[in-house]
Amino acid sequence: MRSRYSAYVLGLTDYLLATWHPSTRPAALEPDEPGLKWLGLEVRNHTAQDADHATVEFVARSKLGGRAFRLHETSRFIRDPASGRWTYVDGDLHSRNA
Numbered sequence: 001m002r003s004r005y006s007a008y009v010l011g012l013t014d015y016l017l018a019t020w021h022p023s024t025r026p027a028a029l030e031p032d033e034p035g036l037k038w039l040g041l042e043v044r045n046h047t048a049q050d051a052d053h054a055t056v057e058f059v060a061r062s063k064l065g066g067r068a069f070r071l072h073e074t075s076r077f078i079r080d081p082a083s084g085r086w087t088y089v090d091g092d093l094h095s096r097n098a
Contacts (some may be wrong), residue, residue, distance in 0.1 A: 006034040021078055021087040036064045052079040054079040071096050
């Protein structure tokens with residue numbers, strides 16, 4: 001989760017797509033709106049369902065045009081047993097507001 005947040009901050013869309021599970025990965029990602037500033041990530045909870053499935057609850061804060069925003073989500077991840085790499089599958093949005 002932290003590496004994906006860092007990729008959003010740095011605009012590394014190739015990394016984001018590479019760490020997205022093929023079953024839910026979009027064909028492309030739109031760049032962030034000009035002026036968007038990521039302000040921080042708080043990982044609130046991590047739960048392993050088994051060796052290859054986990055969830056991460058987080059809050060990411062950003063600012064755009066003088067307005068503050070929060071993205072609160074519980075994301076699902078799957079680990080590929082062959083490579084050992086974790087990939088983002090999808091998430092349940094808890095809130096997205098100022």
